[in-house]
Each structure stands twice: as structure tokens, then as C-alpha cells.
Amino acid sequence: MEIEGYNMPEELHYEEHHYWVRVEGGILIMGMDDFAQKMAGDIVFVQLPFEGKKLTQGKKFSSVESGKWVGSIFAPVHGELLQSNSKLETTPTLINHDCYGEGWIFKIRPDDINDIKSLINGAEAIKEWVLADIDKYK
Amino acid sequence: MNNENRENMNSASKKRLSSTWRLLDTPPMTAAENMALDEVLVECKGNGNTPNTIRFLQFSPRAVLVGYHQSVYEEIRREYCQTHGIDINRRITGGGAIFFDENQLGWEVICDKSFFNVTIPNQRLFRILCNPVITALELLGVKAKFRPRNDIEVNGRKISGTGGTESGNAFLFQGTMLVDFDVDTMLRALRIPVEKLKAKEIDSVKDRVTSLKWELGFIPTLDNIKRAIRHGFEAHLGIHLEAAGLTDEEQQHFEKKVSGFRKAKWVDRVNPKFQQSETIQCAYKADAGMVRFTLVVNLKQMLLKNIFITGDFLSFPGGSLYDLESCLRGVSLKREVLYPIISKYFLDGHIVIPGMSFEEFIKPLDQAIEKVAITRYGIPLEHCNLISVVNGSFEEIVQKKIGALLLPYCAKITHCDLRYKKGCRTCGQEDCSIGPAWLMGLQSKMEVVSVVSFEDLWTELMRIKNRGIEAYIGCCCQPFFIKHQDDFEKSGIPGIMLDIDNTTCYELDQAREAYAGKFENQTSLNLDLLQIILDTASRIQQQKEEYGTHAII
Structure with missing residues (x-):
């Protein structure tokens, strides 16, 4: 689904800081959404924490840098970090080039898959949320 | 005050109701103390327990500070710093390594994200946050402008660099104000590839920065500089600043945190494995003069970390070359990325080099990229050079x-x-x-x-x-x-x-x-x-x- 020039696939779940989550067989794949990567510009660094790290929903667990700004990445659910995309160590701009594909950032094992219900999901909710954010940045 | 600045100021003021912020004017501190306090201030603000704040900061002793994700090993000449009494520390904000001597004044904005109604920082926010300092410079008699993405320059020479971070619901945005500046010490303390440059080119590296003293011919008193910056923020953000110290909560957090910021675990926390930078240099002698590109690259990331374009050719307007360098810093080390940026810069008339075409200008860059390509044969870059x-x-x-x-x-x-x-x-x-x-x-x-x-x-x-x-x-x-x-x-x-x-x-x-x-x-x-x-x-x-x-x- 395209919303005013931003590609926001409607089948994904979104965390309010503009990170997406996709469910794949009980595992969550997470990455930055198109709105955030366009706002941030070229990503120069992503901190990739050790695998097995315990995550608390809503708490910062990693950081990302672009344009001299260090931003936080917040856990979308309670769970455990299964894997980080090691390609981002050498090519963090994969996030800019393919934020929903090769530029994925983390794989997470959720403690309770129902946690994703608190994320933004469904075409209407996504549209409303993104349009409100676009308005903020005008 | 220029029109653009005035317009921005008026709209910003109209948008926000006047509110009272704290003016936190901290005395000169060590690098570890200043860095710890940055974290305390943004964390406490992020938890919603403290007022929005403008802080002034100074360093004693002088210090070199790497960006949050940088490696000290790669960026700093540690031995030189240790033998010359220069503190080494790590910022909580992004960006590159900086030298902060006792003559510089730092300024910071620590506030609720909701004040700017923005959760992801972008260029518009950076401009809003730099404009108060541009106004302050104007009050001091220096005509400055915003340089995207988030610096302030005077005729193409940088006078203030900025960076930022966030915690919870708060931003911390910080910048430097070069009051007077010891460039020679900076070049020795930071791993800027000066040894690769000829004496004349080192002088031209110095041309990339400026300070209040160099612009005005004298150093305004610290009180006057602070007063100007204070006025800039009050006018642009539509706020009223009242001087106050740390809250009890901040003071307690600070005392707990400061020792951690002195430890190697913090200062050396970034592994240089993926941060290694190397230098490539290439030159070309065109009819209009010699053009030399010195590139600091990260081959693993194929990134252009830093670039110096020097030579004895003429370029207009003054400073345009440094702006071009700024556009190229941090981008991919690929012809298809670099050339369109430079070509557009030429085509848009941002730079004019009499007697030298775009094709001639990029010849040394082309050679440099070719040297990088040779590394694919397993030949180290030092040889490829x-x-x-x-x-x-x-x-x-x-x-x-x-x-x-x-x-x-x-x-x-x-x-x-x-x-x-x-x-x-x-x-x-x-x-x-x-x-x-x-x-x-x-x-x-x-x-x-x-x-x-x-x-x-x-x-x-x-x-x-x-x-x-x-x-x-x-x-x-x-x-x-x-x-x-x-x-x-x-x-x-x-x-x-x-x-x-x-x-x-x-x-x-x-x-x-x-x-x-x-x-x-x-x-x-x-x-x-x-x-x-x-x-x-x-x-x-x-x-x-x-x-x-x-x-x-």
C-alpha cells in the first residue's frame, strides 16, 4: 500500500517508531519502515546486539545512526533476539535500498505471539497512523 | 537577520505558546563528566521528570570525543592525546570525532519530542535547531547559514557542528561553537591523514573551519556569546529561559553514572573490526591546475568516510569545494553514487572552476576508485595506492x-x-x-x-x-x-x-x-x-x- 509516496505494506505490523514486524512461523522478522528510512537518510551504522538477548516490549535494545543522529530501536514484543542481519555490519544502507527485504534487521522469538496485537495493523489503522505522522513532519 | 531566518523564527514562535525552559550553565568539566551529564539529562527528560533545557558546556582539560558508534583506535591518535593532557571519551550522540579545547563552547537542547511534534529527526528539525545559533552568530556580527544536513557555516567554513540522540520521549541535540581554535593540535589529536598532505594542503584543511575570533578579529566575552545564543533560542523557539541547576534526581544519577564514563569499557566499547579506515590519494594535473583527492575510506563498508579536495586551481564561490566535500562525506564509494552528486553540483552552478571541466575534475577520483577495485585481487590498499x-x-x-x-x-x-x-x-x-x-x-x-x-x-x-x-x-x-x-x-x-x-x-x-x-x-x-x-x-x-x-x- 502506498501512502503519499511511502511504501507501507498492509500485511505487516508496525511499531509506533516506524519499525515493521512480519510473522513467519512463530518467529518475528523486524526492520525499519519506508517512512523512517526516508526521513533518516543514509543509515551509517546499526548496532547488532548479541543473539539471545532478552527483549522487553517498548524498551530500547539497539541503536541506529544516520546523519550524526543516534536513534533508538525499541523491542516490539517481549522475547529473545534470535538473529541479527550480519550484512548490515558492512552495508547498513541495505535498509535504505530494500527496507522490507534484504535490509531486515532482527529476527525475534516472542514470548507470546499475541503481543503483536498491540502493534499497528490493518490497512485502515496503518493509513490513519502514517497520514498523521506525515502531517507532523510537514 | 536575514529574511529566511526571520520567517522561520516568526512561524516557530507563533506555533508554540511561550513556555519556560531551564538554562543550565555548567562549569568547565572533564570529558567523562560532560558525557555522563548528557546521558543523565536526556534520560531524566525522557522519563518526563525534568524541565526542557538549554545547556552550555565547556571542557577542562581539553578533549577529543568520538561519535557513539566510532572506534577510538581508528579515529584518535591516543598516544599524542595521552602525552599532551587531552581527555579521550565517547559521545552519546552520532557523527565524527571532534576536538574540544577550553576555548570552545558547547550548546545543547534537551527537550520533549512533543515540543517539535516529531519522533524521527529529519532535516527540517535540524534546521529549526540550528537557526537559533545562526541568529546568535548574527548578533555577534557573523553572517552564518545552515549547511545540510546539520552544520552551521560561514562562507563555506564550518563554525558549528552538531549531533543528537534520544531517550524515551526526549531528544538531546548538541552543537559546538568554535570561539577560538587550535587547528594544529586538532590535526595531531585526530587521525586526519595530514601526513599524506603537503604543507600547502594542510593550510587548506585549516580553511575548512573557522571560529568567532577568525571572523571577528577578536574574541567576544563568553557572557556575550552565551547571551546571544540564549536570545537565539528564546526568539526562535518562543520560550523563556530561566537559569537553574541540576535537580536532585539528576545529581544523584550523575554521581552514579560518572565513573562508568571514565572506564575503558565505555571509551573503547566499539570494536574496530568493521570500522577500519584507509587512505587513498590521487591527483591530476589539468591545464587549470593540479587537483588532488585524498579519500578516507572504509573498504568493508565501501564507504567514503572523509574527503579532502585540494590543489592549486581556483574555485568559486569560496567554500564551495568544502560544501561539495560535505555532500560526499559518508556516501557509497561507487562511481554511480559519487559522480551524479558531483555532476549535479557542477550543473547547478554551485561550483565554478575556471578552465576545468567536470570530466577533468573527477579524473583523480576515477583513479582512486580504480585503486579500490584492485583490492579485489587480494592486494592490500596500501599497495594499491x-x-x-x-x-x-x-x-x-x-x-x-x-x-x-x-x-x-x-x-x-x-x-x-x-x-x-x-x-x-x-x-x-x-x-x-x-x-x-x-x-x-x-x-x-x-x-x-x-x-x-x-x-x-x-x-x-x-x-x-x-x-x-x-x-x-x-x-x-x-x-x-x-x-x-x-x-x-x-x-x-x-x-x-x-x-x-x-x-x-x-x-x-x-x-x-x-x-x-x-x-x-x-x-x-x-x-x-x-x-x-x-x-x-x-x-x-x-x-x-x-x-x-x-x-x-
Whole structure:
């Protein structure tokens, strides 16, 4: 689904800081959404924490840098970090080039898959949320 | 105050109701104390327990600070800092390493994200946050402007760099104000590749920054500078500032945190594994002057970390070159990324270089990218830096049968009776690198030629071309190659040129004598590099014979 020039696939779940989550067989794949990567510009660094790290929903667990700004990445659910995309160590701009594909950032094992219900999901909710954010940045 | 600034200020003021913020003017502190306090302030603000704040900060002793994700090993000359009483620490904000001496004033904005109604920082926010300081500079008598993405410049020279981070619901945005500045110490404390630059070019590196003292001819009092910045923030953000100290909560957190910021675990927390940077330098002598690109690159990430474009050409407007450097910093080290940025910069008229075309300007950059491409053959960049190519890429040339090796007479022993003549007896005399190179060439079934003057070089190039030799390896110094790159190209024969060691005629200012074949010092060929290239070429030829077509790297 395209919303005013931003590609926001409607089948994904979104965390309010503009990170997406996709469910794949009980595992969550997470990455930055198109709105955030366009706002941030070229990503120069992503901190990739050790695998097995315990995550608390809503708490910062990693950081990302672009344009001299260090931003936080917040856990979308309670769970455990299964894997980080090691390609981002050498090519963090994969996030800019393919934020929903090769530029994925983390794989997470959720403690309770129902946690994703608190994320933004469904075409209407996504549209409303993104349009409100676009308005903020005008 | 310029119109754009006034407009921004009015709209910002109208948008927000006047609110009272804290003015936190902290005394000069150590780097660890200042960094710890940054974290405390943004965390407490993020938890919603403290007021929005403008902070002034100063350092004592002076300090170098790497960005949050940077490696001290890569960015800082640690030994120099330790022996000269310079603190080393890590910021909680992004960006590059900076030198912060006692003459600089830092300013910070710590506030609720909701104040700007923004959760992801973007250029519009950076501009809003820089505009108060631009107004402050104007009040002090310096006309400054915003330089995207988030710096402030005066006529193309940076006077304030900024960076930021966030915690919970709060932002911390910080910047420096160069009041007076010790550039020489900065160049020694940070790993800026000054050793690769000539003295004149170091001066031009200094031209990339400025300070209040350099602009005004005097140093305004610290009180006046702070008053101006305070006014800038009050007017632009529509706020009222009231001086206050730390809250009890902040003070307690600070006391708990500060020791952690003194530890190596914090200062050295970033592993340099993926942060290694290397330097490449290439130059081209155009009619309008010499243009030299010095690139600091991260090969693993294929990133251009830093760039200095120097030379003796004229460019307008003043500072446009530094703005161009700024546009190129941090981008991918690929022709398809770099060239459109530079081309657009030329086409949009942001820079004019009388007598030099875009194509000439990027020639040294093209050579630099070619040097990077050579690393794919397993040759370290420090060696690739000593290799230049003409009439083809390295990849194309090594696929050809390299039939000739050209060696310069200046590497022969000064008292050798064949110094100014063709040929070599391969007598094996110590201190002569020509003999071993000659044998290496013969072993590789190449025709080995000793070149005795520039005219002779041209004659030999034409001769080997007419004999149908596909490509050659030549040894010459960088200044000779830079000066004659066009001549090598005109010959039409693909060649790999290897740099030679030792002091050359150019450094001794004896180029005219050398041109005529009368240079009297001895240079030395880089035999290790020659062997690497011969081995690489031979490996490729073997693979070609095995696979029958284009060899695989």
C-alpha cells in the first residue's frame, strides 16, 4: 500500500517508531519502515546486539545512526533476539535500498505471539497512523 | 537577520505558546563528566521528570570525543592525546570525532519530542535547531547559514557542528561553537591523514573551519556569546529561559553514572573490526591546475568516510569545494553514487572552476576508485595506492598479455656507466633495484626496457605499440605520472604504473633535469610491489589458459 509516496505494506505490523514486524512461523522478522528510512537518510551504522538477548516490549535494545543522529530501536514484543542481519555490519544502507527485504534487521522469538496485537495493523489503522505522522513532519 | 531566518523564527514562535525552559550553565568539566551529564539529562527528560533545557558546556582539560558508534583506535591518535593532557571519551550522540579545547563552547537542547511534534529527526528539525545559533552568530556580527544536513557555516567554513540522540520521549541535540581554535593540535589529536598532505594542503584543511575570533578579529566575552545564543533560542523557539541547576534526581544519577564514563569499557566499547579506515590519494594535473583527492575510506563498508579536495586551481564561490566535500562525506564509494552528486553540483552552478571541466575534475577520483577495485585481487590498499592505470581498468589490463616492463634510469646507481644509457648488465650490485627488476621481467617473459628521458619514454611506448605488445608495466614516481598522465593516455597502450620509492626529482625540485635525463640522485623501485603485480598477472594468465576466456578474480 502506498501512502503519499511511502511504501507501507498492509500485511505487516508496525511499531509506533516506524519499525515493521512480519510473522513467519512463530518467529518475528523486524526492520525499519519506508517512512523512517526516508526521513533518516543514509543509515551509517546499526548496532547488532548479541543473539539471545532478552527483549522487553517498548524498551530500547539497539541503536541506529544516520546523519550524526543516534536513534533508538525499541523491542516490539517481549522475547529473545534470535538473529541479527550480519550484512548490515558492512552495508547498513541495505535498509535504505530494500527496507522490507534484504535490509531486515532482527529476527525475534516472542514470548507470546499475541503481543503483536498491540502493534499497528490493518490497512485502515496503518493509513490513519502514517497520514498523521506525515502531517507532523510537514 | 536575514529574511529566511526571520520567517522561520516568526512561524516557530507563533506555533508554540511561550513556555519556560531551564538554562543550565555548567562549569568547565572533564570529558567523562560532560558525557555522563548528557546521558543523565536526556534520560531524566525522557522519563518526563525534568524541565526542557538549554545547556552550555565547556571542557577542562581539553578533549577529543568520538561519535557513539566510532572506534577510538581508528579515529584518535591516543598516544599524542595521552602525552599532551587531552581527555579521550565517547559521545552519546552520532557523527565524527571532534576536538574540544577550553576555548570552545558547547550548546545543547534537551527537550520533549512533543515540543517539535516529531519522533524521527529529519532535516527540517535540524534546521529549526540550528537557526537559533545562526541568529546568535548574527548578533555577534557573523553572517552564518545552515549547511545540510546539520552544520552551521560561514562562507563555506564550518563554525558549528552538531549531533543528537534520544531517550524515551526526549531528544538531546548538541552543537559546538568554535570561539577560538587550535587547528594544529586538532590535526595531531585526530587521525586526519595530514601526513599524506603537503604543507600547502594542510593550510587548506585549516580553511575548512573557522571560529568567532577568525571572523571577528577578536574574541567576544563568553557572557556575550552565551547571551546571544540564549536570545537565539528564546526568539526562535518562543520560550523563556530561566537559569537553574541540576535537580536532585539528576545529581544523584550523575554521581552514579560518572565513573562508568571514565572506564575503558565505555571509551573503547566499539570494536574496530568493521570500522577500519584507509587512505587513498590521487591527483591530476589539468591545464587549470593540479587537483588532488585524498579519500578516507572504509573498504568493508565501501564507504567514503572523509574527503579532502585540494590543489592549486581556483574555485568559486569560496567554500564551495568544502560544501561539495560535505555532500560526499559518508556516501557509497561507487562511481554511480559519487559522480551524479558531483555532476549535479557542477550543473547547478554551485561550483565554478575556471578552465576545468567536470570530466577533468573527477579524473583523480576515477583513479582512486580504480585503486579500490584492485583490492579485489587480494592486494592490500596500501599497495594499491602505489598503482595507477592508463587506457583501461586494472581488471582489463591484467587480462591482456603484459609484454613489456619499463624501468626509469633514475633508479640506476648514480655511478653506473649505464645510468644514462639503455640496458642493464644485471651485475647484482647492492643498492641497485634495476638489476633485480630486470631479472623479474625476463623471468616473466617480458621485454625489459630502461627509459632514459621523457622523449625516450615516448619513443619506447610507440615502439612497443608498433610491435603489437598488448600492455606494459611501468615504474615511475607519482609526480611524473600525474604530470604525464595525458601523454600516457595518448600513447593508446594499456599500462599499469607502479610508484617508486625514495626522494624523487620532483621533491628535490629537479624535474627539468630529470626530463632531460640529467637527474643525479638515485631512486629505488618497489620490488615487492612489482613481484605482487607480476604474480597476479601470471595467475590471471594461467586461469585464462585453463578456462579459455575471461579469468575469474
